[in-house]
Amino acid sequence: MKKLIFPIFTLIFSAAFSQQKPIDSTQEKKIDEVVIVASSRTEQKIEHSPQKVEVLGKEDMQEESGIKPMGIASILGDVSGVQIQQTSAVSGNSNVRIQGLDGRYTQILRDGMPLFDGFSGGLGVLNIPPLDLQQIELIKGSASTLYGGGAIGGLVNIISRKPISKQEFTALANYSTLDEKNLNIFAAKKFTNFGYTFFVGGTSQNAQDVNKDGFSDVPKQNSVVLHPRLFLYPSQNSTITIGWSGSFDKNIGGDMNVIHGNPDQNHQYFEENKTRRNTYELLFQQKFSDKSKLDFKNSWSDFNRKLSSNENDLSARQQNYFSELSFVKPMDKMIWVLGADFQGNQFTPESFKHFQIPKFENNSFGLFLQNTLKLQKTTIESGIRNDFTKNYGSFFLPQVAVIHRFNENWATRAGVGFGYKVPNSLAPQITDYPLEKLLPINIQTTKAEKSAGCNFEINYRKTFAEDESGEKNSIFINQAFFLTQINNPVVANYDSNGNVYFRNETEPVVSKGFDTYMRATLDEWELYLGYTFTIAENKYLSQNQFIPLTPKNRFAMTALKEFKTWKAGIEASYTGKQRRLDYTETPGYLFAAAMVSKELGEHFTVVLNCENLFDFRQSRKETLYTGSILNPTFNPLWAPIDGRVVNFSVKFKL
Template identity: 55%
Template sequence: MKKMIFFWLLVSCIGVAKAQYTLKATLKNKTTGEVLTGATIAEGKKTLPSSKDNSSISINKLKPGNHKLSFSYIGYQAFDTTITIPQTEALAIYLLPEEKALEEVTVVSSTRTNQRIENSPLKVEVLGKEEMDEENTIKPANIASILGDVSGVQIQQSSAVSGNSNVRIQGLDGRYTQLVRDGMPLFDGFSGGFGIMQIPPLDLKQIELIKGSASTLYGGGAIGGLVNLISKRPSYEQDGIVTLNHSTLTESNFNTYLAKRNKIVGYNVFAGITHQDAVDVNKDGFSDVPKLDAVVVHPRFFYYPSSNTTIALGYTGTFETRRGGDMQLIKGTADAVHQYFEENKTNRHTGDFVVEQNLGGGKKLEFKNSISSFTRNILTNTHFFKGNQFNYFSELSLFIPKEKYSWVMGVNAVGDKFTIKPSDPVLLNNFDNNTIGAFAQFTGKLFKETTLEAGLRADHHTQYGDFVLPRLALFHRFNEHWATRLGIGLGYKTPNALTVQNKDYNIENILPLPANIAAEKSFGYNAEVNYKKKFDGHSSIFINQAFFLTQINNPVVATELANGNVVFNNAGSNVTSKGFDTYVKLSLEDWELYAGYTFTIAERNYLPVNKFVTITPKNRFAFVAMYEIENNWRFGLEGSYTGPQHREEDYTKTPAYMFMALLIEKKFGQRITLVANCENLLDYRQSKEEALYTGPVSNPVFKSLWAPIDGRVVNLSLRIKLFSIKPNK
């Protein structure tokens, strides 16, 4: 009997010694709560075997006792902890993003596949959190300046009086760039006015840019490219920032952002106020910078009924008044001659509703909806106009990832309705646009290092008919240093008499669209080669050489008639833009260096002579040099060379010019940052080369703008971080 008892005790001890357990854990981004998949778990120098089960990681074959585990994920700080096995409850591990996560591992949302930027067949360039924080202290009121720093992107100011501007990509007009917020189009037609001039950088997590056709995923309008503005989301850590700014052009800004979430609910809220006095920089009697008063509010509420569901409800209100023209009138000393002015009063109300549902296995169902009402009053010394544009957008999409391929598919409806409110007489009538569409995109591995992406969109516009838009892209990595992308796609844009132009036209002179006008259709390709190499420490180099071509058939062209009216018609031939774009990014310990060159040939082939697209430089070069003493000082110098451009008025060439800027930043601990910045160090202005207007003071005709007109500007800003993110414990 004693021998039997001893035998069973021995067997039990052996069983305990050989017992192995499984630990389940979920890794999340500590600042956003986003689930991180594909993390590495190590014990000492040994990587532990693990498997994925929906959003959880199972760590297998753990013996009883204490285990010192390290959880790591690229772009995040590693988290070390001691776990006692057996552990019956699943763990939630929160990783803190590194302050300088490498751009090549950035995950972007514009691809809709959650791919890392370096592996995506669709080329996306990202201006991330660091750039948004910096721009918040340089140009707190809007994102126009930071977009203009990207190679191949040109910010075109269309009015000297109002300051209105639009985004041009790869030599094409601004109306071919689609501007969206979290994938939802809000800025087109009449509501596109002042779009990029009313979006503060503090309200954004990042900006994603696609150069070339993106119509398959985002519909009509993304012919030249796409600018996707990604909103911030609350994190588990309390977040709060206040920015105070003042410039030598008498611009003053107050911006604030607050955010926090817990397991069930979360919120974030942005509020900003801007005041700008009218300034006559060149002393010609007319404002070069309009008087501006603006208020922007953007609260969002988040509800998390489960770990797999996110519901977001938001509102954005933008209220702005711009007044420019004769300085005597603006200052209240007008007489019978000094009467010219233009005042724009805009109110933009936008509501958005988003539901995200993780279905397990990485599958994701998403519903987006937005409605927006944009009202603009235009008052001049001769005319008053008031109009409203109502926009709506709804989309249901499904993402299905597999080990070697993935699918994105969805349906959407988008439209707008323009209504003329009681005003002085205009030639336009009320009109609307309505489109329903469906899209599908396949992304799959052809070989280990080759990814193919094929997409197809079918749209039906109630007035202009049906459009089928295929797109094909290929990404291949030759080795750890070299890779290439190839992409080709179709696009279209329906005519709209109120879409943004390179030159603002008086709304009372715009004629209704002719009955026989047709939609514009495009064909485009992009090809590129990339080289990257990492050195010891924090040093690396990235080189991108890209080639592009876009051809637009049936281009809609504005013609000014002898009586001053403006009519839009299809031209007889096409518009083409082609060229190449080269940029180099170099990180050397505390130095960040960037240099980019863009060569563009943009031609209007429907013209017998002077085919070049006006106000478009053939050659543009830009550079940035940044030096940082960690957690103390930062110094930056940037510059750009813009080659000669053809004037709109007489096709003569403008001079080439240099633009320089200098930044000095000082940090006081973790929460306070003081920034001094000087834009246009060389004080280059178009008014130094030519008068900005012709005709009498009482009825001036302003020339097209091809260079800065606001001159040298110095600003001083103070950024206060109300809370600091606590390190992992």
């Protein structure tokens, strides 16, 4: 019952408030033109939000769906301060790192609900097709006051599409030179009393040995994603959303002879993962005549993973559950948010050959209060949260953020917040440790990690004269500084038997630096330039304190030009030197890509895209594994390994 707490509330509130006076609503066309900050619950325009939120909007999702239809890893990696790190050459597993911190400190939400953590926080999280998404919101820095423990480094909120009154239908087919094939379909429509969205997508990828060393650099993969949602409108001001998302994946990597079905005594190494993720959601929103609203969210996710290798077998399950009830009350010059949530996960090993972690469960109950005070030129957002956890006590999490607009061009923003993270042996790390080597957390001796983070920034925005098409030219410049300190960091160590155990260190992990970016629209050119300087250090080490595989310097740029029926774009990023786990230094490298798209009539769009134009690969600088082909040890990844990739997609849209 605790996994489905409060579900009856939706029916009670729907009946109670279905006769409320209708609210004057904005036309759908105007709503589409306004970027809303869903992560703050107060639906503020992004330029007015005290909390720094960066949004990749619907147009970005539509363009990305023709470039990388399988997932969102590429578009997230284009944002300054965000690093997508592949942690396994065999499985292709990746995680999201923000401001130099490990991936386990980034909280990933789907429609405001945290469902990806621990054992379920690895494979497939970034394989969410952009065609199914309305937008992606990113918060860099602590956001634990809003969504609980875990959002120490930052937060990624993935927002699903909603139906509009106009019938939508899009079908997309894609093929790449890595022999990746994708077929995605999205349909949606809003009627008077109900609406629907429906997404189905399939991917087939054959294994590729790009550097010809006998091992796969891209695993063989087959996946299917289904995401139907039903929207009910009992009244003009009430919405009930019922949805299910299913993701089913199978991949195999390792020795190419084994993958092709030709193992022998010298070729036996492989890793096969079969994952199944089922997520059920129930959402209810009731708006009132005074513009206040009541929101209820409930989700339950069941993640199953079956690992098979030449040395081990493991079948395990993790269930994630989340329920939240919140009330938003606008008043004169201020907005109040009051809420409570219950969330957690339960891990259960079902069968295994070599595995040492028993069944365990982590959960928390949280109460939160947030106030947004709007003055003439200043907006102050303050919040408090108290989480009560099952194994690690309670955590008080205050947060304050402020934005001040000097005039229509200049503004400044600052904030400070606190967070925590409960220990979990199965949380994503910089590298993937063998599952059979992991030891369980000792809850008697291991404390939760606690963090404090602050940010300060200066913004400049300028709108110029209209261009020939009537669109206004504009430029936006952001200069931000950040600092995050994590106390009691839980760090992996090896015992005398080669097992991996986790313990608290007495000195903190500190990440600091600055982030600079510019966005501009000039004569139908869309431009982006970003630079991030990061110093991320493990202060508990006496020397070589840098966090491995973290570039101090990273630069990114994109440029997109629209013609009448054409679009052409380029992007480039430079990743500076990094430190390997053995303290040696990697070279910096340049990554570049180019695309061109063409509209064919009213319904068809074709896209030709090339990633990694200069074909930079880690394997050009070092071998990807040591040891023998029978018993390899793979080196940590700090650069691409799949080489130059060209893909061609065709999109049909009503």
